Amino acid sequence: MANFVYIVKTGSIKSFFEKIISLGVPEKITTKWLESIGLKSTNDRAIITLLKALKFIDNSGTPTDTYKQYRNSSLSKIIMSKAIKEYYSSLFKVYPNANEKDIEALNNFFRSHTNVGEKALTLMTATFRALCGLGDFKSEIKIPETIKEDGKLETDIEVNNQGGMQKKNVTINLNVQLTLPETENEEIYNKLFKSMKQNLLDE
Numbered sequence: 001m002a003n004f005v006y007i008v009k010t011g012s013i014k015s016f017f018e019k020i021i022s023l024g025v026p027e028k029i030t031t032k033w034l035e036s037i038g039l040k041s042t043n044d045r046a047i048i049t050l051l052k053a054l055k056f057i058d059n060s061g062t063p064t065d066t067y068k069q070y071r072n073s074s075l076s077k078i079i080m081s082k083a084i085k086e087y088y089s090s091l092f093k094v095y096p097n098a099n100e101k102d103i104e105a106l107n108n109f110f111r112s113h114t115n116v117g118e119k120a121l122t123l124m125t126a127t128f129r130a131l132c133g134l135g136d137f138k139s140e141i142k143i144p145e146t147i148k149e150d151g152k153l154e155t156d157i158e159v160n161n162q163g164g165m166q167k168k169n170v171t172i173n174l175n176v177q178l179t180l181p182e183t184e185n186e187e188i189y190n191k192l193f194k195s196m197k198q199n200l201l202d203e
Contacts, residue, residue, distance in 0.1 A: 003116055003124075004124050004127075004128075005050045005053045006126070007046050007050060007130070012044050013127065013130040013131060014130065014134065015038075015039070016039060017070070017076075021073050027062065029051060031048070054086075055083060055086070066079060077134065080131065080134045080136075081137045090113065091109055091128075097137075099135065099137050107125050110124045
């Protein structure tokens, strides 16, 4: 059984994620960096493990695209809910509305899916609920088109009120090249262009 990351000082969770939005993006998240932003307790170090679990940083501590997207305050809640659903996927398979479940239901899930004692189990539930308090699992939020570093255009993504993602507004450009025969008969050209219009433009 896999154990879930938990934080002893769950109040630090909200504090840290608020700082993500207001502070610049560091090259790496380290215990020294946490101390520099006021999270000096040894208990706060577990935030690094939590960030890795949520894929906000990679194994080396480098902030990921998820970390950077979260800094957009208009999207941060939906970015968080997506990260939560991915990390706690087994929980959401049992309870599709896990973010709304009470403490007893969550405790029972973690009790049957981990090997930890009651104290750690309680902290797992508290950590999950603290994270859910930073997410939005219902609102419809549209993530606008962005240009990726490789120059490719990402399509619009709309998050529906069930938390699913749908791609929309996809534009496809076709480049049609036509080699015409040499002729002085204009009727041939007229027929070719008429056929192109009927097959490519009218449908």
